[in-house]
Amino acid sequence: MISTQRIQANGIELSVATAGQGPAVILVHGFPHTWQIWEPIIPALAERYTVVAPDLRGMGASERPETGYTAMDVTQDLVGLMDALDLATADVVGIDLGTPPTFLLALTRPERVRKLVVMESLIGRLPGAEDFLRGGPPWWFAFHAVPGLAESVLAGNETDYIDFFLRTGTGGDGVSPGFRDAVHVAYNSPEALRAAFEHYRAFPVSGQQIALAVSESRLKVPTFAIGAAPVGDALHRQLEPIADTLSGVVLENCGHIIPQHRPQLLLDALNGFLA
Numbered sequence: 258m259i260s261t262q263r264i265q266a267n268g269i270e271l272s273v274a275t276a277g278q279g280p281a282v283i284l285v286h287g288f289p290h291t292w293q294i295w296e297p298i299i300p301a302l303a304e305r306y307t308v309v310a311p312d313l314r315g316m317g318a319s320e321r322p323e324t325g326y327t328a329m330d331v332t333q334d335l336v337g338l339m340d341a342l343d344l345a346t347a348d349v350v351g352i353d354l355g356t357p358p359t360f361l362l363a364l365t366r367p368e369r370v371r372k373l374v375v376m377e378s379l380i381g382r383l384p385g386a387e388d389f390l391r392g393g394p395p396w397w398f399a400f401h402a403v404p405g406l407a408e409s410v411l412a413g414n415e416t417d418y419i420d421f422f423l424r425t426g427t428g429g430d431g432v433s434p435g436f437r438d439a440v441h442v443a444y445n446s447p448e449a450l451r452a453a454f455e456h457y458r459a460f461p462v463s464g465q466q467i468a469l470a471v472s473e474s475r476l477k478v479p480t481f482a483i484g485a486a487p488v489g490d491a492l493h494r495q496l497e498p499i500a501d502t503l504s505g506v507v508l509e510n511c512g513h514i515i516p517q518h519r520p521q522l523l524l525d526a527l528n529g530f531l532a
Contacts, residue, residue, distance in 0.1 A: 259299060261292075262316075266337030267330070272318035273338065274310040277303025281344045283335065284310040284532070286351020287378065288453055289419045290514075291317035293358060293439040294352070297520035303462070309347070313355065315452030316404055317443045320360035328381075331358035332365070348531050350374040352515065356455050356492070357381065357463055359419050361476040366471050373476075376483035378492060381467035381492035385494030392434075401457035406452065408447040415445050424495055426514035428486065428530070434515055434529075476500040481530040485511040485522070504530065 259276045274292045276299050284295045292310035295473040302308050312319040314334055315326060333356060348371050351359030356378035363373040379386050402409050411418050419440055423432050431437070444450055478484060482493040482505035493505040506526055 258495075259296070259303075263318075263339060265340055266335075267333045268337075269314055269320040269322055269334070271314065271320070271334065272312040272339060274299075274308075276300070276475075277306055278476065279306045281339075281347035282308050283307040283339070283344075283347045283349045283359075284328065285335070285349070285351040285355030285359050286310070286313060286316075286476050287351075287355050288316070288350070288421050288456065289440050289444050290353065291439050291443050294514065294516050295434050296516075297433070298516055298524050298527070301524050304530075306348075307344075309338070309342065309344070312443075313456070315455055317439075321452035323446065324455075326459040327466060328357040328361055328459070328460075329437060329466045330459075331456075334362040334491060335359070335362050336369065338365060343371070346371050348372045348374070350527070352376045352379070353378050358466060360476070361467065361470055363480070364474055364476050367478050368428065368477045373478045373480045373482065374483065374527065374530065375492060376515055377389075377488045378484055379488070380492065380495050381464040383467065383471065383495040385497065386491040389491035398460070400458060400471045401454040402460065404449075404458060405451075410452040411450060412447050421442050423514070425512070426455070427512040427518040431514070432514060432517040435444045448527070471499055476503075478502075480512075481505060481526070483508065483515065483526055485513060485515050486520075487513060 261274045263270050264273050278525040286294045295310050299308050315321045356375045479502040480500050482489045484490050486509040508522050515523050
């Protein structure tokens with residue numbers, strides 16, 4: 258059974274879903290997601306693990322602070338969450354916007370991370386993603402980055418905008434009705450979008466944080482990079498020069514929102530790596 262609770266971490270209140278018992282696995286979502294992105298795989302994981310799935314700061318039912326949206330801020334949220342739940346270590350899984358902070362957690366606090374899984378994202382401006390970025394970064398990065406613009410333009414049309422990402426992120430197949438309803442509720446106001454877009458507005462500082470951390474340490478935690486469409490193997494290429502132990506896979510016929518689009522493929526990949 259999945260239960261939700263509110264937990265103080267790093268000075269803010271996070272909404273956190275938990276299930277199961279055993280070694281901890283922390284699942285970290287992106288945009289436009291909530292913890293419910295993981296619902297298709299949580300029951301199977303909960304048979305062997307304590308599953309912890311927070312809503313990121315500013316997203317879902319978590320608190321929406323005015324500031325503090327860099328990748329390192331979110332990393333500190335995850336450390337605070339682990340401390341609050343008395344988790345000395347955990348396997349950590351991140352997708353989309355959840356990838357940079359989980360990467361930084363493993364890089365800067367390797368004693369807290371047993372294994373790292375990252376998927377469908379880029380990590381700052383690390384080399385290796387040149388082919389993916391040949392035509393420039395995704396258009397919505399710039400749209401979301403301008404303070405106040407996107408949320409004012411989208412006012413009253415939030416649902417249509419979110420549905421664009423849900424359709425394209427699954428190759429047109431769409432997501433489960435429950436997840437679609439959850440994200441419609443989560444992003445249904447300019448303030449909700451403002452908080453979500455703050456993560457994009459922090460990209461320049463997050464990139465600096467990542468570059469500094471990489472200059473000071475290698476990624477020593479065993480790491481698994483999972484790609485799909487559109488990122489493919491770009492994330493794996495970014496990690497290759499800096500990771501001591503790296504494996505990866507690109508899932509066939511799978512869209513960006515992997516846990517919703519191809520949950521069994523993701524479970525097979527996770528079970529093979531985490532076990």
